[in-house]
Amino acid sequence: MWSLVALIIGSTIGSGIFSLPQNVASAAGPGAMLIGWVLSGVGMLAIAFVFQVLAVRRPHLDAGVYSYVRAGLGDYIGFASGWGYWLGSVIAQVGYATLFFNTIGHYVPVFGPDHPVATAVAVSALTWTIFAVLSRGVKQAAFMNAVTTVAKLVPIGAFIVLVAFLGFSWERFTLDLWSTGGSTGSVFDQVQGIMLFTVWVFIGIEGASVYSKQARSRRDVGRATIIGFLTVLALLVSVSTLSYGVLTQEELAALPDNSMASVLEVVVGPWGAALISLGLCLSVLGAYVSWQMLCAEPVAMMAFDGLLPRRLGAVNIAGAPWAAQLASSVVIQITVVIFFLNETAYISMVQLATVLYLVPYLFSALYLVLLAARGRGFSHPHAGELFDDSGPTVSRGDNRRHLVVGVVALLYACWLFYAADLTYLLFGALAVLPGLVPYVWTRLQASERLFNTFEWAVVALLLAAAGGAVWGLSQGTLSL
Template sequence: MTIAQDRPRTMPMPVLASMVVGSMVGAGVFSLPSSFAASAGVVGAALAWGVAGGGMLMLAFVFQRLAVRRPDLDSGIVAYARAGFGSYVGFFSAFGYWASACIANVTYWVLLSSTLGALIPAFGEGDTLWALAFGTIGLWTFHLVIARGVSQAALLNAITTVAKIVPLVLFVVIVAAGGFSWDVFVANLRGDTAVLGPIAAQVRATMLVTVFVFLGVEGASVYSRYARRRADVGRATVLGFLSVLALFVVVTMLGYGVMPRDELAGLRQPSVAGVLQAVVGPWGGWFIGIGLAVSVLGAYLAWSLLASEVLFEAARQDDAPRLLSRVNAKGVPIAALTATSVATQAFLFVTHFSASAFDFSLALTSTLALLPYLLTAGFGLKEALGPRRWSGAVAIAAVAVVYTAYLVYAAGMKYLLLALLVYAPASILYVWAKRERGMQVFSTWEIGLCAVSFAGAAGVIVALATRTITL
């Protein structure tokens, strides 16, 4: 094995944009109708998309500006937290983002198994032993594909990105033209406030769903070291985000015009299939099932690439053990890829025992991504307030900070506490990395942060044992 060197900058802007779209358009979009209907009526959903879309657009602008202003920082979301808040916090962010990507990969196998469960009862709703076995086989098959080369995998991702957009566009056209009822849509405007609560509560309840489907907006920045031009990273981020946002909003809103909110909320996942089936009959479920398979497999590929790249870059920056910087003959960070596959396998096994496999993995994925996003926004604000201050950049970064801080609040205490179980082991790897390089491990305040993370993790273990917290 050899230690990785800088890779050629060969990715053009369209391929970088496909990394953004390919990462964002995965399992989440196919779950939007029922996921939103379970928490909000039309007004609540529209406001939620306004808050989430506006906030995440500001974060996308932060990524765009940092890509140009700080060309010395490759790998985006990993490097920004480190540059802004130190190597320990930076590795915390990188590890949380990596873990989030691994759990996101679990949701893809759960949702694909649930889709098959409509035809093969043994797969259930993605929570049976057959589903676990199916996910395991698929996981390691993709591991072998990615190990053959990053460039080939990125090209395959670009192809699957196009293939999975087609069924979603056709869904929009068919439902809008032949199944949308304005009367049904109006009846769903406010939802049942006695059940869902006031509009503000409905908006908050949907926030983790929006975070989940927006994961991947940073895809181009993570792969910035491959970009032909630094400006392409920012353009790819904003172009990919705006395209996907429009698709998400339309898919969500069309469902409210097909059936009453409570029926929409009761659809099994993927709920887009149930909506189309209500419009055109059984073939709609088959059609979306095929589209879902392509979408999920493409998104899984994109997220496996992203997760491996994050861990690899952390090792290159001396924050993770050296062995994670090893590459194979194809230039693939094989040690980081293997760690990603092993972690995904472990999360797949844990998710199998949760009450709702898809909902649990969705919420935990979103929660783990919040710290990296918040730290990136914070670094963007720090840079905007620097010597070359520009009021527009300060305003954009400030909104991004407020938005990501609100997401932390919206996540709720349960998932924030469960996230500590994932974050605490990061310190072990960090200590290992610094000791093997003969470097200072912690500053004084970092010792306190480490102690808090382990104390919190221990408390969560006790809470799980006493069933104060349940999966």
Template sequence: MGGTRKGSGELTEQRGTARGAERVGLLSLMALVVGSMIGAGVFSLPQRFAQETGVLGALVAWLVAGAGMLTLALVFQSLAVRRPDLDAGVYAYAKDGFGEFAGFLSAVGYWASACVGNVTYWVLIMSTLGAVFPALLAGGGFVAALASTIGLWFFYHLIKRGIREATAINAVVTVAKVVPILVFVLLAAFLLDPQVFAQNLTGAGYAGSLFEQVRAAMLVTVFVFLGVEGASVYSRHARRRSDVGRATVLGFLSVFAVFASVTVVSYGILPMSRIAELPQPSMAGVLSAAVGPWGGALVGVGLLVSVLGAYLAWTLMAAEVLFVAARDRDMPRFLAESNDRDVPVNALLLTTLLSQVVLVITLFSANAFDFALDLTAALSLVPYLLAAAYAVKLAVTKETYADDRPAMRRRELAIALVATVYTAFLVYAAGIGLVLLGCVFYVPATILFARTRRERGARVFSAREFTLFAVVVIGAAVGLVGLGAGWITL
């Protein structure tokens, strides 16, 4: 990567590396973090937690998950300051720390996870609207597929109009979708029944110990924090590089407070057993029990706005990662083209096309839809792990650290180590089967890497890169064997 590496005492405010790039401020960057993290998951939290634990277990689970993800947010904040020359952080950190092929795997995996994840939003939108317009559920899903396709390409043209317009819309949508959630929290807190809350306190109805309840609830939190890297991915458009770190931490803390509040106040409205049986979005059932049918309608509107906002944020990030990788000659050069509004048009088009293909598949298969949710998380977590490990590498080698500030280096090393261990646990929690299936995707995707190297007139693999590729091929082979043997299922 270009740029001169600097010690922490020499860092200055920088305006990014993209000439003529449209600049966005702290609030817009923070909205990208919040917008990408708050999708459909928050509306399902009451039921998912009530199935596993009571109030005490939920509080412990959120404390552990929040602390772990906070260290990751602090890692992104630190890296934004220490390496301001690296844009689209999740991909760039993996490349700078562990080589071009590792960076390529991080970029293509992150991009694919965003495309696959985006499709799940359209499925949720159509299922929610289907309750009001039954035609969306008729015809074997054809009407829903058609409506989703129209929406998908509408967003393509919206983002193509310009980065500033898209991020401004995202900021408005973020506010619009947060309001119903905050209304839910305030109403549930005001109507909270202390007796019901006390009955739900210890999770006495569950057979497992508190530790077992917390462990099960932790798995619920694994996927809800995806998107914490939103500002880092979009760093080349920041007015001030320091805004990237601030937006990451402030956005994370805001979303964490919302997630935990939604979970806890729900225990004061209904017994755990009833919450656990609510259909999704369970937040609607809780609010309907508290205030009547209009509460469920309010949550339904919030869900639609939330999902659309998350789709916009993730489409922006997916195209951005692909574009920056191509600009840095780690993807084919045609993906590095942008229009006069600083929009990576070819990267955006390829992102939309992949989403379209996956949309056609998943809308007609419930199993494929569930699989897409899990694979989205698994592909996203590996780049997180590499970013945290990169922060550890910088601290251990003392690169970018001034010699006269050892205390800062030790503190950031400790944070990076915790983040690395935590994200490694999340990869483990996602399941080895999904990691192996990710390898199945990486092997054919490596064709893009080979084409890029040929465009540069370079060898396809160095010796170390070939070793990593061999490991990926072995993982893919094991994954295919697992599919054939039935111990990995789609």
């Protein structure tokens, strides 16, 4: 169970927490920030509980996020969720590595912003090095992740203690509590503006669910999810709240990406910035390993279930899904080239990756609502073998609680899509669209029905959004 907890913390505490002071301050004042954390805490806790409940109610679904959606809503919806999760992980990888080398560039000029080619080469080398480690098996990678998780928590803990006792000023924190004189708009606008940032730093909370097939006990998956969530929430709220007591909102918003280092530098001097920069490098390295592990799993599972070519599900003698890991590494490499040629900013990578992660969150919550309300999801050809209509007996009281959890998580996911920038929604649809090609090809090869009624509606919406993205690109009105 503790390996699963380490996987959650390792994949969730990545680059986001180190840029959190600047990200949040760019959109909200201290008061709106606290409201945003309450909403995000409740919403993401509900989503964490969705995966915990589904792990118990559907113990035979052992491919995590993807398998829940597929069982409840149909093969294509499951595929789209797995595909979106995979692409989000790929983009997150590039964002992690970019921030990693930008931080190193502060001390080693060859990786500075004036040398993008050197950074791109270094990101590529890191990707293939991690691939070599992962090909040796999950246990070796999990051990590496556990070591980096412990190592990066030390500087984060030091930041919280040092700022709390040496730098935090209540007067500064409350100086402009609601940011009434700023350009960030009303409190509602401020809360809406920080939503995707708060979700980004929670991405990975479902990590234990993704690896549920490799867990010793299904109940360990649920326990690890809750323990990991509460630990991450405490760290995130502490870092963002304490920062407002050191610098004003305007000063925080003007900081570079590694803004946590700048805040600690104000409190204790340059050695504080160096400590946090070291922590960021360890954190991003650990997250890089975790996410390169995680992003291969949906590909391997979809290949195993016949939604992608079966060759992608190949496993080597060490038990590693090397074909899926190889495919993921190749796509990461292509994404590195595209993003660096377009000089895509780290913040844009964050927003796009977050939108793609929201797809499985939304559909997993919808499945739990259907499960609690009617006992099953939507019908499709493989409902029987996916145990859609069977599972452990659930009492009426537990079922009502599960329904409440599902509804809260579903409303929160819908709110996040509403709060997201339309640009990233359109580009997210454009990124998911190419998955139709291998999906339709494998379905035709197996003489299977392409889509059920619900899936046809989703495909139509996807095509419309992707068409809007193409039109915006052609007219020059959309860009990353």
